[in-house]
Amino acid sequence: ELNLLHHFHHCPPPPPPPPLSLSGPGPGRYALPPTVGYINHDFTKPSSPAYSFHGPVSADSSPGPRYHIDAKVTRFGRMETPSYSILGRGRRTGSKVELFQTPGPGAYSPEKAPPLNAHRRPPSYTIGARTRYRSVDAVPAPNSYSLPNLLGCQVPNKSSSASYSISSRRKVGAPSEDLSMSPGPGKYNSTNPDIYRQRQPSFTMQGQTKRPSYSSAIPGPGTYSPEKFHMHLPKPPSFTLGVRHSEFVTPLVVDVAD
Template identity: 65%
Template sequence: MAPYSVFLFMPAGPGPGRYALPPTVGYINHDYTKPSSPAYSFHSRMSSNMVSVDSSPGPQYHVDAKMTRFGRDGAPSYSMLGKKKKTADTFQTPGPGAYSPEKAPPLNLHYRPPSYTMAFRTRYRIVDPVPPPNRYTLPNLFSSHVPHKRSSASFTMSARRKAGGPSEDLSMTPGPSRYNRTDPSIYLNRQPSFSMQSRSNIPTDATSKPGPGTHSPEKVTAHLHRAPSFSMGVRHSEFVTPLIVDVLD
């Protein structure tokens, strides 16, 4: 029973020696998941001669600057290969004109684009009033006659003034009243404006109104027993002694 139990519980996988992990020592095939320290190599044993024997090639050898210890550094370079000879087995690649993609049937439920053909000329050709494309011309961009394009200041040479004109005789220049003034309401905000109205009529009554001489307040007896009456008194002399009466306190 013992050998049978050992065989039953023995692992079926490979041992640790079967796994080949990348080494962490050295520089070649180093594990890229591990940091690597600088790698150095041992030099050969130096000669015991009293006189140093120089076995270096000297400065006659020139190493290209693009050559590194990993290989040549720089962009890839190419050269032109000679033309191959045509044989019976050489495959002749068709040119662009040999392909006709417009004749291919629609595949994978693709929609075919519309196709058109050129019709022949009609027998009775009607003169088309529409001008051809070469009859249209764009406005010239020089000078300041293009309304929708920005232009710099343009100047022209004027003709010579006549003798004795306003440029020579200042008395012939126009006065301030000859110039037209632009209304400020055209280029500024318009201010409120007012006008004088005609004289308005006072509302009156057409009935006749009695004047002051028509009234007789002395004849009014509505709130009195009788109408007031007045009489002319006697004229007194200026020399009449006034009546003096002693008033007892």
């Protein structure tokens, strides 16, 4: 411990720290553009929308709801039906009685106007006078000419179509020729099927019976008794009625109580 104290006693003290250097400018020396407002705003920073408040107005300069817009005016324009007006009566000419002489539709002749602006005119025709009958140089009628027939190949300088002729039916080599000479179905005698098969019922038609002329011969509805006929039908039940007894007969008493 003494050696350590002796050692610290003889060590020299550390040198004091050097004073701080104030050669650099402080934060207030830098002039950066502001980020508030839009005048000289920093272009490296995004700017938010800026609003301004209007000062108080002493007098109300608004005219108020005094405008009157017509109902026919829409956002697409003016919507209304066509309107017409009646023109006054035309002026009279020299005399007071004669009115203004307006030409009628028949006074104009548009067909006589020359074509303008490359307008097309319809064709116009005229009807000539009847020609005189020439007795010396008579023109032959259409039936006076005799033209050659164009059917067939009689005209050498005219083209003719193909012509065909129909011949009679041939007996030899025709489709109807019977080469086997076999008899047809009508040549055989057919046997009656009732001979070798079960005979079918046959019916005959009787002549119409004559109805009697007098009415008493025809039986009426009461003549028949269909309820008595039960040969092929089941017989219905039958009942009988007994004899009616007197009300004053003494009843038969068998069991007597003592």
